[in-house]
Amino acid sequence: MKEKENEFTSIVKAHKNTIYTVCYLFSKDNDEANDLFQETLINLWRGFDSFKGQCELKTWIWRVSLNTCLTAERKKKRSVKTVPLSMDINLFTDTDDDTRQIQQLYRRINKLGVVDRAIILLWLENMSYEEIGQIIGISTKNVSVKLVRIKEQLKKMSNE
Amino acid sequence: MENNELEEMKAQLALLNEKLEKEHIVNEKLTKETLRNKMRLVNTNKYFILVVDGLCMVFGPALIWYLRMYNFPIWLGFLAIAVTAFDFFAQLVLFNKLNLNSFTNENVVNSIKKFKDFKKYHKILLTFEWGITAIAFISIFLWASQILSKQGLIIYAICLALLIPLGIWSVTSRQKKIYSTCDEIIEQLEEKV
Structure with missing residues (x-):
């Protein structure tokens, strides 16, 4: 059990940027980002035993993170939580120059539909069309078609 | 889309990665989930011990009554049942003091103390019982x-x-498992302090 935990901890530490980036870009506020982050980590932990290297680790992490965010249900009433987590960072309200740049990225990507958001994010991370297709669950051809449309959409939005 | 806009987005994403690189994760929920899994192991062992003791207390008197025909010392029979009953109730008290179901909501320092006390008193209980068992076998x-x-x-x-x-x-391997799980839990809780 201890070995499994140590292994899982080091994997999460190595990929925390990926996980948190996905959660941030699929959230409306800091609380939601943190909730999604926790849910993703728990889903990764639960699926850890059954992940037997059927795909690359990076692909699996992306897949679980994106699935968690894409299928997250919004709670109508937010219950009062004790403070459980953090990445001690608030990308929604911090005002330093770097964060403003990141918020600009957030605003651009958030105008897209959820699946398109996932695709453009993976593309920006320099993933191949094949890898993107594997993670999202669509064909490589479909990825290229969607990317063209997404880029057109982003161009249209930036011209408005 | 203009290339420079895409490049801008890539640069912004790189900035985000750089920012996140400096951050650390502390995930209480995940820690609690792993602790709960360990507690399940301790719980399973607790129930095993109590069931075995319970069965001995139920069938023990019948066995002693039967062995009476062969001049089995009655005092020994009563001693065996008394020790089994003592073990049953002592283990029940020790495990209940640990309060396995609520520890994840408790103050960490109290939880660590509870686990350390459990190990200490459980070892004392076992040492006492091994002594009685040796006398019984002789x-x-x-x-x-x-x-x-x-x-x-x-x-x-x-x-x-x-x-x-x-x-x-059988007894020592079970005890070892419980103690090593307690040690892991204590270690995990001490990291939080």
């Missing part, structure tokens, strides 16, 4: 030597030689 052997023939005594000694190590291994 007494049974002396009783058996009076009623069995030489051949029967040899067979009985061989059976004991097989059963005693098996019994010891």
